[in-house]
Amino acid sequence: MMLAGEPLVPLLAAAAATGLRSFKPQELANVLWSMAALPITGQEVAAAFGAAAEAAAGSLKVQELANTAWAVAALKLEQPSLVDALCAAAWAKVEHFKPQGISNTLWALAAMRNLHLPLTAGLCAVAGLHIQEFNVQNVVNSIWAFAKLPAVAPRPLLEPLCAVARRTSGEFVPQHLANTLWSLATLRLQHPPLVAALHSFTLQRVEGFNSQNVTNTLWSLATLESCDPELQEALCYAVVDRVTSFNAQDLASGLWAVAALGIWRPDTVKGLCRASRGQLAEFTAVGISNTAWALAVLCSGEGWQTAYPTNKK
Structure with missing residues (x-):
């Protein structure tokens, strides 16, 4: 991000907070959207603008309502009354x-x-x-x-x-x-x-996939029971290449998907197992359950019908 660390950003946020009372509805919406697009501003300033946007919700135009709702979600603002006001105003203008x-x-x-x-x-x-x-x-x-x-x-x-x-x-x-x-x-x-179509373009662009993209796609193929050997092979190579950057959820999902798809590639499975050993403390109950199921299936070689995992990403 070219402006990451730019001193003007926090200074601008402070200036906005100081002059908050003078902002019109469109200006409130614009600032909230900008805060979400520049994830640098403190939550206190964002919350203050959220409260002002709540009071002005009925005056916001359609695009301003959509932008403000997006910003509130992106900023993870915990202001239920603001969300209620935005939803009510949006519903009144939804057509x-x-x-x-x-x-x-x-x-x-x-x-x-x-x-x-x-x-x-x-x-x-x-x-x-x-x-x-x-x-x-x-x-x-x-x-x-x-x-x-x-x-x-x-x-x-x-x-x-x-x-x-x-x-x-x-x-x-x-x-x-x-x-x-x-x-x-x-x-x-x-x-x-x-x-x-998604399979075809994924195969063409898999080198650009990050760790989460790779495991989400493997999980999706397994859940949809979609058999595309060429795509599976490409994703397995991607797992081996990126496994050191996988988080706990990526690892558990990856092992579950490999087992559910009936893929036995030593480099893929061993790579996932090796990386999982160092992150077990971060595994959720679902992650542990699915990993145990995957290992049992992969070791038994009897296929995924031998047990029923918690099919949850």
């Missing part, structure tokens, strides 16, 4: 939302695990009217949001979203590819044309 506002607001609700049913239903209805206008980021964020909030995932909307994702998948960067496969797997959503 005016455009693709970016729709996807940003859905992403924010999902990131905050906020099941605001009226707003979600309204956003889904409006999304259906604009679905062909969605760009790559819009469609990826929306599918991811529904995977995080499966209780409100509208199956009739998911089909056209997947069709748009398939059409635009050639533009997906590694994060988009991994997130979309993870979303489909989490939703247990079978969409063969999209999955085939």
Whole structure:
């Protein structure tokens, strides 16, 4: 990041906090969005702007509402009354939302695990009217949001979203590819044309995958019971290459996926086991359970049907 450490950033935040009372609704929204885009500002300043945005929520325009909701989620502000005010104001204007506002607001609700049913239903209805206008980021964020909030995932909307994702998948960067496969797997959503496209582009771009992308993709293939030997081999090479940078969740998920897919590659399995030994203290109960299951399956050679893991990423 070119401006990381730039002294102007904290000075600007301090100046903004000092003049907070003079900010108009649009200016409040802009500053909150900027704070989230520049993850440097202290939470105290962000919380003060959040309180001011709550009071001004009814005066915010559609894009300002979406941007502010996104910022609140990205900043992880614990201000329930602010979220309620933003949701109420957004619901009152939901028919005016455009693709970016729709996807940003859905992403924010999902990131905050906020099941605001009226707003979600309204956003889904409006999304259906604009679905062909969605760009790559819009469609990826929306599918991811529904995977995080499966209780409100509208199956009739998911089909056209997947069709748009398939059409635009050639533009997906590694994060988009991994997130979309993870979303489909989490939703247990079978969409063969999209999955085939994601496999193809993942194979082309796997060298650009980071550790989490690699293990999320392996987990997704296993969950979707998707057999693509060439892609599996490429991902196994990626595991060997990156395993020293895996965190505890990556390691547990990677071992579970390798076992569930029936992959026995000594370099991959031993690399995951070796790295896991140094991070066992960080494993969750689910991680320990899934790792034990994976080792039992890999040692027995009897296939994944011998036991039932906790299929949770």
